[in-house]
Amino acid sequence: MFKKLFFGNTRKPKGFLGKIMINRMNEGHAKLSDWGLSHLTDINPSEIADFGCGGGINVAKLIKLFPDAKVTGFDYSNVSVKESKKVNAQKISDGICNIIQGDVSKTPFENEKFDLITAFETVYFWPGPLTSFKEVYRTLKSDGTFMIVNEFDGISEREKKYEKIIDGLKLYSNQELTDYLKQAGFQCVILFHDEQKHWITVIAKK
Numbered sequence: 001m002f003k004k005l006f007f008g009n010t011r012k013p014k015g016f017l018g019k020i021m022i023n024r025m026n027e028g029h030a031k032l033s034d035w036g037l038s039h040l041t042d043i044n045p046s047e048i049a050d051f052g053c054g055g056g057i058n059v060a061k062l063i064k065l066f067p068d069a070k071v072t073g074f075d076y077s078n079v080s081v082k083e084s085k086k087v088n089a090q091k092i093s094d095g096i097c098n099i100i101q102g103d104v105s106k107t108p109f110e111n112e113k114f115d116l117i118t119a120f121e122t123v124y125f126w127p128g129p130l131t132s133f134k135e136v137y138r139t140l141k142s143d144g145t146f147m148i149v150n151e152f153d154g155i156s157e158r159e160k161k162y163e164k165i166i167d168g169l170k171l172y173s174n175q176e177l178t179d180y181l182k183q184a185g186f187q188c189v190i191l192f193h194d195e196q197k198h199w200i201t202v203i204a205k206k
C-alpha cells in the first residue's frame with residue numbers, strides 16, 4: 001500500500017512524498033541521463049525544452065552542455081515545477097532558463113519553437129502517447145530533434161515489478177515507440193539500446 005502511494009509520485013509528484021521522490025530521481029537517474037545526453041552530438045540548439053522535467057536536474061545539465069541556449073523545463077506537477085525552479089534559480093534570474101507548468105499533450109508553446117526537446121523517464125506517463133508526440137512534433141523546428149531516454153526497454157524483468165505498483169505506467173517496446181514517433185510525423189528515428197542495463201535512447205528527427 002505504502003509502496004504504491006510512494007511510487008505513484010513518479011507519475012505526478014505530490015506533497016511531501018513527491019518531494020522525496022524528486023530528490024531520489026535527481027540522483028537515481030543521473031547515470032541514465034548522462035548516457036542519454038552523450039548521444040546529442042552534431043547539434044547546436046539555441047532553444048531547448050525538457051518535457052516532464054521533474055526536479056530540474058536535466059535542465060541544469062542541458063544548460064551546461066549548451067551554454068548559449070535557452071532552456072525551458074516543462075512539467076504538470078506543482079512539486080516538480082517548484083523543485084526545478086529551486087535547482088535552476090540562478091539561471092532563471094540570468095534569463096536563460098524558464099520553468100513552466102502544463103501537460104505535454106497540450107502545451108502553450110507556439111509552432112516550431114524548439115531545436116531540441118528532451119524527455120527523460122517520462123514518456124511512460126504521457127497521454128497517448130501519439131497525441132503527446134504530435135505536440136512535440138508541432139513545437140519542434142523543421143530540423144529539430146526529439147530525444148527520449150528510458151531505463152525500461154519493454155523487456156526487462158525489473159520493469160514488470162514497477163508496472164504493478166505504479167498506476168498509469170505504460171511500458172513500450174522499441175518497435176512501438178518507433179511506430180508512434182513515425183505516426184506523429186518524425187522522418188528519422190534512431191534507437192540506441194543498452195541490452196545489459198535495458199536502457200534506451202531514441203533520437204527522432206523532424
Ligand SMILES: C[S@@+](CC[C@H](N)C(=O)[O-])C[C@H]1O[C@@H](n2cnc3c(N)ncnc32)[C@H](O)[C@@H]1O
Pocket residue numbers: 010011012013025026029033051052053054055058074075076077080102103104105119120121122125126127
Ligand atoms: C519519473 S519522473 C522523471 C523526471 C525527470 N525527467 C527525471 O528524469 O528525473 C516523470 C515526470 O514527468 C512528469 N509528467 C508525467 N506526465 C506528464 C504530462 N502529461 N505532462 C507534463 N509532465 C508530465 C511528472 O510530473 C514527473 O515530474
